[in-house]
Amino acid sequence: MDRAKILRWLQSETTAPARNLKRQIIRFRQHSDYKHFLEIWSKAKAPAALKKRIRHLPLIRGFVIPQGDWPQRAIFGNRIWVEDDVPVTVDSSVTKSALVENGIPWGVQKIKAPLAWSMTTGHRVKIGVIDTGVDFGHPDLKQSLGRGINLLNRSILPHDDNGHGTHIAGTIAAANQLHGMIGVAPRSMVYPVKAFDHNGSAYVSDIVLGIDWCVSNGMNIINMSFGMKTRSKSLLAAVNNAYNAGVIIIASSGNDGKRKTVDYPARYPQTIAVGATTRLRRIAPFSNRGSYIDIYAPGEKILSAWLKSKYNEMSGTSMATSHVSGAVALLLAYRPGLSPGDIKAILKKAMVPLRGTKVPKLVGELDIMRMLQSIER
Structure with missing residues (x-):
């Protein structure tokens, strides 16, 4: 040179x-x-x-x-x-204002998280959520948030001006037992990494910087509820480095209803690719599916935290991904030191078969109790 x-x-x-x-x-x-x-x-x-x-x-x-x-x-x-x-977008979803009903959303119940809380609550597990930020004032999240980082403006906190990131954080770690909702791993810590703007848009380089921050700051898990159609070697290099550092990366498969492909980065083998299911344990019509999917989780009409201390109902593989991130936090608190490869193998071993005549038998839905029991065998 x-x-x-x-x-x-x-x-x-x-x-x-x-x-x-x-x-x-x-x-x-x-x-x-x-x-x-x-x-x-x-x-x-x-x-x-x-x-x-x-x-x-x-x-x-x-x-x-x-x-x-x-x-x-x-x-x-x-x-x-x-x-x-190139640009990257959070997985778009239809939103609908909602009120908290019984405190534990149906998806958290469905994957049997409450049954596991006597054994593990995700204590001390750190989850980097690369997304639109978070509502730091939300009463259900106050006990569950680290400072994180705002990659769009490093001089201020990663405040959410979209809502998507707050919804993801709520499903993972909300912890307001008296008046609000409870997430999958209520004693885990979410570190918001704001890479996406108010429109839910970012660039590959923002994602790479977000992964870099998560690795450097000791995150155990990275939640990636976003996707792109094209393959990026730079993003793959960042994912590879995080995987080799022992960080578990959980990514949404996309909401295009495709049967043989999924979005990147979920398509990379170093990630855990998540598809979405309905209350009836069927694959949601919008969810991408096929051989690249590692596990399915609830993703239709999911109630979670929203901006201005409110709640919203959203559907998408983004929502399914946050359920899996919470479940992995429970697993890591219960059995520290598991590698990303170990985690993926345990999830696949313990999943519950899906309903539907055309569903492949090699893939299933998340079940936290089966997951915890499988490592005791």
Whole structure:
């Protein structure tokens, strides 16, 4: 790499007017090249405006750069991999305002979480929820939240301006026994990682930074209730690094009703891919399905926490994913030290067959009591 050429490029980006250009992710093939560029970048003393446009992705030895006038190959030669920094969305769901009824939503009951609470409540298990943030003022979540991080504005807390992230956090860890709802693992801790804006949109690079934060801050589980149709090698590299660090990644399969495919990152074998079921233990019509699914969980008309201390009913594989994250938190508190591979094997061994004549017999629905009992055998 030509040091002078890199410095000229950085200087050109510093003086260039703000442009609404596409972004690209570059990853270095060799660790030595990455360290060399990082040294140049650090010593260049780039202003804050440039730091926003050229962002460091340490987990994957990469950077986000504007797709500007300088061709990347002219600067880096064949020493890098390049891909577009494409948009990602939270799994869209129909929402409906609702009131708390008996405190334990039907999905939490269905997977038999209450029967497990005498043995495990998820105590001290840390779950990173990469999503739209969380309502820190919600009475059902006050005891269940860590500070987390706001990747869109690091100077403020990851407040939720969409609602999706608060709903996910409620199913996992809500703990208001007297007046509100109870989630699957009421003594686990959710750390909101705000990567998605008020529209529920993010970029692959935001997700990579979120995974990086979760690994660096000792999360046991990462909940990924979002998806994309295209394969990203940068996202796969981040998922791989988290998996190798012992972090369990649980991802939603998508809401397109497809029978032979699922969204990324759920499609990666290093994740636990979750499909959605109805109250009747049938696959929900909207849920993606097929051989990539590892387990199903309740995902239709799920009541959980919402913005302004309210509650909402939502449907989607996002909701199913949060049930599985809570269940894995119960399992990890009960039996610490299980690897991501161990967890997936236990979930598959303990699942309950689904209803329906055309449903494959090799996949089933989450059952927490069977899951806990299976590790005693």
